[in-house]
Amino acid sequence: MSELKLFNTLTGKKEVFKPIEEGKIRMYVCGMTVYDYCHIGHARVMVGFDVITRFLRHIGYDVTYIRNITDVDDKIFARANENGEAFDALTERFINAMHEDERALGTLPPTQEPRATEHMGNIISMTETLIEKGFAYAADNGDVYYRVKKFDGYGKLSKKNIDDLQSGARVGIEELKEDPLDFALWKAAKEGEAYWDSPWGKGRPGWHIECSAMSTCCLGNTFDIHGGGPDLKFPHHENEIAQSEAATGETYVNYWMHAGAVRVNKEKMSKSLGNFFTIREVLEKYSPEVVRYFLTSSQYRSQIDYSEASLAEAQSALDRMYQSLRGLEISEVDLEVSYVDRFKSAMCDDFNTPVALAVLFDLVKALNSAKDAAEKNQLAFTLKQLAGVLGLLESDPDAYFKQAPTQDGGLAEDEIEALIAQRLQARADKNWAESDRIRDELAEQGIVLDDGKDGTTWRRA
RNA sequence: GGCGCGAUAGCAAAGCGGUUAUGCACUGGAUUGCAAAUCCACGUAGGCCGGUUCGACUCCGGCUCGCGCCUCCA
Numbered sequence: 001m002s003e004l005k006l007f008n009t010l011t012g013k014k015e016v017f018k019p020i021e022e023g024k025i026r027m028y029v030c031g032m033t034v035y036d037y038c039h040i041g042h043a044r045v046m047v048g049f050d051v052i053t054r055f056l057r058h059i060g061y062d063v064t065y066i067r068n069i070t071d072v073d074d075k076i077f078a079r080a081n082e083n084g085e086a087f088d089a090l091t092e093r094f095i096n097a098m099h100e101d102e103r104a105l106g107t108l109p110p111t112q113e114p115r116a117t118e119h120m121g122n123i124i125s126m127t128e129t130l131i132e133k134g135f136a137y138a139a140d141n142g143d144v145y146y147r148v149k150k151f152d153g154y155g156k157l158s159k160k161n162i163d164d165l166q167s168g169a170r171v172g173i174e175e176l177k178e179d180p181l182d183f184a185l186w187k188a189a190k191e192g193e194a195y196w197d198s199p200w201g202k203g204r205p206g207w208h209i210e211c212s213a214m215s216t217c218c219l220g221n222t223f224d225i226h227g228g229g230p231d232l233k234f235p236h237h238e239n240e241i242a243q244s245e246a247a248t249g250e251t252y253v254n255y256w257m258h259a260g261a262v263r264v265n266k267e268k269m270s271k272s273l274g275n276f277f278t279i280r281e282v283l284e285k286y287s288p289e290v291v292r293y294f295l296t297s298s299q300y301r302s303q304i305d306y307s308e309a310s311l312a313e314a315q316s317a318l319d320r321m322y323q324s325l326r327g328l329e330i331s332e333v334d335l336e337v338s339y340v341d342r343f344k345s346a347m348c349d350d351f352n353t354p355v356a357l358a359v360l361f362d363l364v365k366a367l368n369s370a371k372d373a374a375e376k377n378q379l380a381f382t383l384k385q386l387a388g389v390l391g392l393l394e395s396d397p398d399a400y401f402k403q404a405p406t407q408d409g410g411l412a413e414d415e416i417e418a419l420i421a422q423r424l425q426a427r428a429d430k431n432w433a434e435s436d437r438i439r440d441e442l443a444e445q446g447i448v449l450d451d452g453k454d455g456t457t458w459r460r461a
Numbered sequence: 462g463g464c465g466c467g468a469u470a471g472c473a474a475a476g477c478g479g480u481u482a483u484g485c486a487c488u489g490g491a492u493u494g495c496a497a498a499u500c501c502a503c504g505u506a507g508g509c510c511g512g513u514u515c516g517a518c519u520c521c522g523g524c525u526c527g528c529g530c531c532u533c534c535a
Contacts, residue, residue: 012465030535041535048535075533155464160531164463207533229535236534260466261529271534297484298474303467303528313473313485320484323498346475354475358483368499432494439496450497459497 002345004059006225007301009233009256010157014350017255019224025056025063028215028253030228030236031113033070034094035079038101039276040291040306041262041269045229047292048259048300050107051390052227055347058389066218067110068211069095071117072204077193087194088117101279104288106391112218116210120196123205123213126247127185127198135246139176142188142201148181151242157256158234183239185209208239212252216244226253230261230303231270260303269306277306287403289392290315296353296390319401321387324364326397327454328380336382339363343386353390360387401459410460411445420449420456 004017019025029049032042049065056063071091080087102109116123127144130136135151138144148154148162155162166181184206189195195202215223221244228237237256244252262269269276282291285308294314298304339359346355360383367379387393395403404410419438426434439449442458450457 032535033533039535043535045535073533158530159464161463165531230529231534234530235532259535261535263528266528268529268534272532273534276534301466302474305473309485310473316486317473317484320498326498349476352475354473354483358475361483365500427494430494436495443496448497451493451495452498457498 002348004056004348005350006255006257007350008254009258010253012159015255017224019061020222020254023060023062025061025225026219026223027053027063027065027225027227028211028219028223029065029067029110029226030211030232031067031069032094032098033073033075034091034098035073035076036094036271037278037280038098039269039271039278040282041229041276043101043105043279043291044262044295044300044304045227045259046102046107047105047295047391049227050105051296051353052257052300052351053108054389054391055351059344059348063111064219065110066112066114066215068214069098069113069115070207070210071095071115072194072210073116073207097280101283104283105279105292106288106394114214114218116205116214119210119214119217120205122217123209124186124196124198126213126216126243127205127209129247130185130243133246135242136185137178138186138200141176142186142203143176143184144186144200144206145177145182146185146239146242147178148183148242149179151246153245154242155238157238157241160234160238183208183235185243208236209243211236212240212243212247215240216248221248221250221252223253225255225257227257227259230258231268233258258301260298260301263303263305264307266305268303282311286311286315287400289395289400290318292391293318296392297357299354300351318392321360321364321383321393322395322397322400324367325380325383325393326401326457327452328376330380330384331377333374333378333381335385336363336378339382340386343389347389356386356390360392398457401457404460411442411447416442416447416458420458423449424456 005014006017007014029045032038038046053063053065071088076087076091080090083090127136130146131138131144134147136144136146155165162181186198186200186203186209187206188200189202189204194204196204215226226237241252264275264277267273267275279291290311294311295304297314297317339362343356343359346352346359363379363383363386367376367383370376370379384393402413419442423435423438426438442449446461447458448461450459
């Protein structure tokens with residue numbers, strides 16, 4: 001079998017993957033800051049690392065997959081304040097919403113989902129360590145800052161030169177910092193804000209320290225893979241490296257993986273631009289599996305353009321896959337190895353899902369052309385197994401075609417069945433006009449009829 | 462301005478120094494009462510200019526254009 005290669009942001013190259021511990025992978029992925037609904041950009045990371053995790057497990061790795069929830073943050077406080085709502089009531093709501101979105105998209109739950117608020121002790125002790133080692137200092141007001149220039153190699157992940165950064169940094173606003181590049185590990189609480197007690201007084205953690213604390217706590221000083229969205233490279237991940245490596249004196253992460261951006265009209269989808277589509281919005285029109293297919297149809301590192309047209313295309317493609325499985329009773333047999341090998345070598349090459357999908361389509365074509373029942377069964381079984389590694393084709397084909405994506409699902413199933421029965425009678429009477437009238441009537445409701453040799457089936461277009 | 466990434470057929474998206482990617486759409490045929498689905502047939506694409514090579518979409522250099530990061534963002 002081909003060896004697993006993955007693109008490491010740290011080196012800028014595709015590298016052969018070597019786990020720290022034979023057969024095991026410890027992976028941390030940056031999750032959500034929970035103050036709003038997840039958008040398609042989040043879905044990209046969720047689905048992307050879900051597929052990665054599924055494949056790594058498929059090829060035999062014991063994967064510990066940690067994805068944090070950042071539930072203390074300036075934006076959370078700001079939003080809670082706007083709403084006149086307690087910050088933890090707000091985060092609880094959006095954590096639940098996030099879990100709903102994930103269940104809809106069929107992503108496997110992470111091994112653990114640590115929350116910043118549950119790791120205050122670790123956050124504070126890591127901050128203390130950084131102060132002891134001279135990498136951080138407490139300001140007069142109770143803030144604690146990280147001394148960026150003290151850390152050798154700052155910028156190595158995002159390939160930034162510290163001098164370039166400095167020239168662009170805003171100076172003068174924060175007199176509390178020794179250097180404008182320094183970033184906050186701990187922020188003193190302002191009047192009326194929620195706070196935690198610390199050696200520096202009442203306050204809360206800065207943005208980056210919680211990930212260093214949680215990842216180290218859950219996975220150890222050094223772990224295999226750290227992933228996240230493209231906009232986390234700098235400063236978030238850069239700062240995590242600075243914090244963790246300064247605190248532990250050890251390499252923080254061996255392989256850094258970053259998903260590509262989701263764009264809308266050639267612009268990055270982002271909170272700040274306000275051009276984002278939430279997962280739940282999209283799911284009103286398209287089935288979750290179509291969204292997953294769309295996200296899988298390009299390699300996880302490339303940027304993709306979100307549009308209705310691309311989702312519609314994804315649906316057509318996925319329909320083709322399900323169509324090939326429709327009406328088959330599939331029983332477990334040995335897999336067709338040639339397809340399995342091609343699939344695996346595609347996925348071993350930095351998770352090349354577009355090629356993996358191409359293999360699935362070759363399988364679909366072979367399946368559609370096969371005459372022999374045993375051969376059909378083997379191809380269908382192989383198709384389902386491999387697609388399952390991508391989290392696809394896990395539904396019953398009939399259910400897939402009959403599902404109503406919107407809340408008002410249009411025509412009810414029994415009405416459809418009744419019309420089909422009427423049409424069947426008309427056909428038996430060779431009343432083609434009536435038969436076609438019913439077909440057209442259903443077509444107007446988005447129902448497509450397929451007359452097969454074993455009767456008529458229907459699906460929603 | 463600094464750093465990084467990309468430019469493939471109508472659209473989307475891959476691999477590859479010389480041999481069909483794949484999907485969607487389109488067209489013709491088979492099939493069907495009519496359709497749908499399916500099958501068969503159908504595409505010499507690779508931003509521009511040089512270089513290396515027997516041969517480059519694939520390697521090297523330059524240019525143009527697009528995008529991302531440099532500030533909160535997945």
